Amino acid sequence: MDQDLQLSLANNAKEWLALSLSISSAEKVAFSKIHDGFFTTYGADFMAHVYRTTFEQTLQNMPDTERIKLLSTFKKAMDQAIDEHYAAMHNS
Numbered sequence: 145m146d147q148d149l150q151l152s153l154a155n156n157a158k159e160w161l162a163l164s165l166s167i168s169s170a171e172k173v174a175f176s177k178i179h180d181g182f183f184t185t186y187g188a189d190f191m192a193h194v195y196r197t198t199f200e201q202t203l204q205n206m207p208d209t210e211r212i213k214l215l216s217t218f219k220k221a222m223d224q225a226i227d228e229h230y231a232a233m234h235n236s
């Protein structure tokens with residue numbers, strides 16, 4: 145990973161942390177309750193659809209450079225999750 149990408153990801157992480165910290169505890173509790181209720185009521189397939197739709201809408205409203213960074217980070221996270229999934233299956 146090149147230094148510019150690392151710096152950009154670090155800055156994005158700081159911005160997300162600042163946003164997270166700016167959300168009140170009550171808002172976090174309310175969001176968790178709504179999220180968990182939908183998950184329990186409609187299941188994982190429904191929530192996967194919601195997450196995908198949200199992700200796609202977010203990408204449509206991002207500048208190209210940020211979109212590329214986000215997609216790259218997403219691919220990296222997916223690759224890591226897949227590797228961990230199969231490693232856990234083989235270690236069982």
